């Protein structure tokens with residue numbers, strides 16, 4: 566998980582949109598309010614999706630897989646889905662609040678089934694359950710809560726056991742995620758092994774690379790996991 570700094574929307578256009586429809590929105594459930602925005606015949610929804618993607622460097626807020634906005638290809642796992650940190654079913658007043666909205670992946674919903682099963686993760690697994698705000702990617706301390714081991718699995722760091730239920734709801738140890746992270750970590754270890762004197766420089770460069778967006782505004786995939794992995798296993 567990588568911390569998402571909520572910088573605000575240009576001109577606060579979402580709040581303005583809500584304000585203009587105050588009377589119409591008031592009697593609606595959180596779900597219906599959100600649907601109204603998605604189905605509105607203006608650019609607000611598209612603009613919001615684009616801004617959330619940019620803000621997050623094109624990574625899923627929970628698993629940090631690459632996500633994008635690819636019209637006419639909605640059946641891809643990396644297609645953006647907009648997620649409510651506090652479920653819209655619980656807090657209608659936060660259903661159109663930019664600070665409660667993040668971009669996530671499809672959580673395995675569009676992946677082929679294994680037998681009869683489809684293992685879900687991220688928003689697709691969490692559904693309308695609540696998780697601790699400590700586990701929100703918008704919490705500046707979220708990166709320090711998780712530890713990744715060499716096999717790609719994630720666990721809570723010592724002293725944060727009370728967040729176990731939230732981590733389970735997000736299912737960040739879904740098989741596809743564990744495998745993908747293990748592959749990334751393996752590449753890092755292979756590279757490290759091939760270096761003799763310049764391991765420190767390599768790790769520093771890797772950290773810098775994963776802390777900042779590239780020229781196209783993207784973070785590398787699994788940026789949060791890579792940073793945590795380096796921090797845990799290679800820094801004394």
Ligand SMILES: [Zn+2]
Nearest residue numbers: 625628670687
């Ligand atoms: Zn995800």
